[in-house]
Amino acid sequence: NAGVTQTPKFRVLKTGQSMTLLCAQDMNHEYMYWYRQDPGMGLRLIHYSVGEGTTAKGEVPDGYNVSRLKKQNFLLGLESAAPSQTSVYFCASLTGGRTEAFFGQGTRLTVV
Amino acid sequence: DQQVKQNSPSLSVQEGRISILNCDYTNSMFDYFLWYKKYPAEGPTFLISISSIKDKNEDGRFTVFLNKSAKHLSLHIVPSQPGDSAVYFCAANEDYGQNFVFGPGTRLSVLP
Numbered sequence: 256n257a258g259v260t261q262t263p264k265f266r267v268l269k270t271g272q273s274m275t276l277l278c279a280q281d282m283n284h285e286y287m288y289w290y291r292q293d294p295g296m297g298l299r300l301i302h303y304s305v306g307e308g309t310t311a312k313g314e315v316p317d318g319y320n321v322s323r324l325k326k327q328n329f330l331l332g333l334e335s336a337a338p339s340q341t342s343v344y345f346c347a348s349l350t351g352g353r354t355e356a357f358f359g360q361g362t363r364l365t366v367v
Numbered sequence: 368d369q370q371v372k373q374n375s376p377s378l379s380v381q382e383g384r385i386s387i388l389n390c391d392y393t394n395s396m397f398d399y400f401l402w403y404k405k406y407p408a409e410g411p412t413f414l415i416s417i418s419s420i421k422d423k424n425e426d427g428r429f430t431v432f433l434n435k436s437a438k439h440l441s442l443h444i445v446p447s448q449p450g451d452s453a454v455y456f457c458a459a460n461e462d463y464g465q466n467f468v469f470g471p472g473t474r475l476s477v478l479p
Binding site for chain 2: 259286288290295296297298299300303305311313345347353355356357358359360361
């Protein structure tokens with residue numbers, strides 16, 4: 256019973272490098288989300304998806320892209336990493352409506 | 368401007384006593400609220416929720432109170448246990464919307 260799994264757990268990037276964070280859920284959830292957590296800021300929504308093939312911008316989308324080609328996977332891409340993108344990234348999924356979200360364990364990304 | 372505020376960054380409570388965590392919101396359209404608990408190096412996990420049609424919801428040691436006129440909710444933990452030491456996030460949702468807005472979190476320390 257894996258739930259929501261994020262890959263990788265840790266990563267260090269140099270400024271300008273690119274990378275993709277993978278989120279996989281095995282609960283057949285429709286909705287998936289990418290958040291970033293910064294000190295004193297709570298969880299801020301980057302992008303989200305309400306179903307396979309759909310994506311939408313959240314509160315802080317700049318510098319990120321996403322794709323949801325398969326229902327169970329939600330990818331977050333950084334095309335050209337910047338130090339301001341140093342953060343802990345969380346993926347979440349939920350069935351929809353008034354239900355709680357299930358979160359992955361997080362990815363700690365450092366951009367130097 | 369933050370729509371969901373948790374004005375106490377940290378709180379310390381003695382084991383066995385009551386912990387009260389507070390959350391204020393500014394968007395009067397929010398009508399569903401959740402509390403999540405987060406341990407270090409883990410993703411947030413759902414704790415308890417409340418709809419705006421209620422003013423109280425209980426689940427074991429955890430009770431959430433909602434005061435709609437004051438745009439305020441609180442989480443009560445009675446009795447507090449050392450295992451409750453974590454960061455607690457308040458989140459709000461609007462009219463079955465697809466997104467949840469999170470507060471910055473309160474770090475609770477329960478002292479033995």
